[in-house]
Amino acid sequence: MAMLKGRRVVLGVTGSIAAYKSAHLVRELVKAGADVRVVMTPGAQEFISPLTLGTLSGHPVSSELTEDRAAGTWTDHVELGLWGDVVLVAPATAHTISGMAEGRGDSLLLTVLLSAKCPVIVAPAMDRDMFSHPATQSNLQRLRDRGVHVIEPDEGELASGLQGKGRLAEPERIRTELSDWFVQRSPLLGYHGLMTVGPTHEPIDAVRFIGNRSSGRQGLAIALELAKRGMTLDLIAGPIHLNFDHPAIRRVNVETALDMEAASLSAIKEHLPDVIIGTAAVADVRPSAPLSGKASKKDLPSSIELTQNPDVLLGMTSLVPSACLKVGFALADDDGLEAALRKKDTKGCDMIVLNSLADKGAGFGHTTNQVRFVYGPDRIDSFELKTKEAVASDLADVIQSRLSQRPPLT
Numbered sequence: 515m516a517m518l519k520g521r522r523v524v525l526g527v528t529g530s531i532a533a534y535k536s537a538h539l540v541r542e543l544v545k546a547g548a549d550v551r552v553v554m555t556p557g558a559q560e561f562i563s564p565l566t567l568g569t570l571s572g573h574p575v576s577s578e579l580t581e582d583r584a585a586g587t588w589t590d591h592v593e594l595g596l597w598g599d600v601v602l603v604a605p606a607t608a609h610t611i612s613g614m615a616e617g618r619g620d621s622l623l624l625t626v627l628l629s630a631k632c633p634v635i636v637a638p639a640m641d642r643d644m645f646s647h648p649a650t651q652s653n654l655q656r657l658r659d660r661g662v663h664v665i666e667p668d669e670g671e672l673a674s675g676l677q678g679k680g681r682l683a684e685p686e687r688i689r690t691e692l693s694d695w696f697v698q699r700s701p702l703l704g705y706h707g708l709m710t711v712g713p714t715h716e717p718i719d720a721v722r723f724i725g726n727r728s729s730g731r732q733g734l735a736i737a738l739e740l741a742k743r744g745m746t747l748d749l750i751a752g753p754i755h756l757n758f759d760h761p762a763i764r765r766v767n768v769e770t771a772l773d774m775e776a777a778s779l780s781a782i783k784e785h786l787p788d789v790i791i792g793t794a795a796v797a798d799v800r801p802s803a804p805l806s807g808k809a810s811k812k813d814l815p816s817s818i819e820l821t822q823n824p825d826v827l828l829g830m831t832s833l834v835p836s837a838c839l840k841v842g843f844a845l846a847d848d849d850g851l852e853a854a855l856r857k858k859d860t861k862g863c864d865m866i867v868l869n870s871l872a873d874k875g876a877g878f879g880h881t882t883n884q885v886r887f888v889y890g891p892d893r894i895d896s897f898e899l900k901t902k903e904a905v906a907s908d909l910a911d912v913i914q915s916r917l918s919q920r921p922p923l924t
């Protein structure tokens with residue numbers, strides 16, 4: 515069940531007699547380490563109280579689109595849809611299944627499902643004749659065609675007294691299928707990555723520093739995409755202001771290039787990576803003699819002597835065997851191709867992800883990026899402007915296809 519540890523599960527509970535089993539299901543998922551947020555349809559509340567599911571999940575249960583009419587507040591269905599690694603609807607009524615098939619948005623749960631970027635799983639529960647009805651079967655087929663995974667109901671005695679197929683799968687089976695499904699979707703399971711992200715800050719005194727505009731957003735998107743595919747990662751992060759947490763990512767916060775170098779090298783000694791990705795914008799130089807405390811304006815020197823920082827990426831690539839895939843990043847203010855090719859060779863990288871400030875919407879401070887994957891003078895893949903998440907997915911595809919050709923190094 516390790517696959518469920520730290521997974522974010524949005525659990526949709528609908529108005530089926532089997533809704534009572536969702537209490538057991540929440541417990542199973544929480545016990546397996548999942549972070550569960552429950553969304554109930556108003557119909558589901560006829561069968562089980564939000565208090566029960568809220569207590570068991572450890573989070574308030576959402577049910578209505580508007581939270582407080584008088585205050586004009588509303589439940590952020592988009593945020594919930596984006597939060598989950600999966601939306602699991604269990605039990606799923608014929609009514610909600612038909613709403614999903616049609617793309618209706620007349621309950622909070624349906625709007626969450628319409629907003630969700632993550633995969634969706636449904637576990638139908640209903641009377642035998644409702645389940646076998648051509649309308650229900652064709653709705654389920656429409657969902658399958660859209661990539662929704664259906665956990666087949668059990669056969670047996672139904673609440674109506676009839677015998678047949680329609681009984682909600684037992685919570686243990688739902689949990690196991692969910693876990694197996696995560697395994698199937700984790701092609702990088704067993705592989706380990708080491709990444710640097712963000713800028714470094716090189717102190718001039720206790721409050722001032724030399725740094726750069728790197729936000730760490732692209733690096734973080736890559737780390738999350740690889741973790742989503744099952745990879746574990748050591749993430750050595752310079753000072754960035756992006757909050758995230760993922761159970762597969764061990765984050766070490768550092769400030770300076772020297773700290774980043776020390777943390778990266780010690781991470782390699784602890785766990786040999788299958789891939790190294792140097793996205794950090796490491797400061798090339800640091801003040802040779804930082805002042806202690808906060809220097810007053812009149813004590814600030816008119817010039818600052820600088821010392822070259824170590825090459826963090828080169829330090830990492832020279833410590834690992836050739837089977838470890840090494841990915842460098844380069845930011846240019848012109849075409850940058852020649853410099854990227856040089857960087858690839860001098861830093862011992864297999865490829866460079868090149869972006870240029872000359873391209874509108876690329877580089878620091880944007881949510882988008884336009885990159886080229888540079889493998890050699892005659893092998894360059896150019897991409898159009900995309901979100902940083904989409905760039906992360908393109909890079910993860912390349913990493914996945916390379917790593918899948920060999921077993922993990924450790």
Ligand SMILES: Cc1cc2nc3c(=O)[nH]c(=O)nc-3n(C[C@H](O)[C@H](O)[C@H](O)COP(=O)(O)O)c2cc1C
Pocket residue numbers: 527528529530531532555556557558606607608609610611621639640641644
């Ligand atoms: C006692 C009782 C049990 C019900 N059980 C089910 C059921 O197991 N499956 C189902 O599809 N509908 C069932 N229904 C009907 C749904 O509650 C009804 O279609 C409702 O509109 C579902 O809304 P929802 O999908 O938004 O929760 C039941 C209704 C009642 C009164």
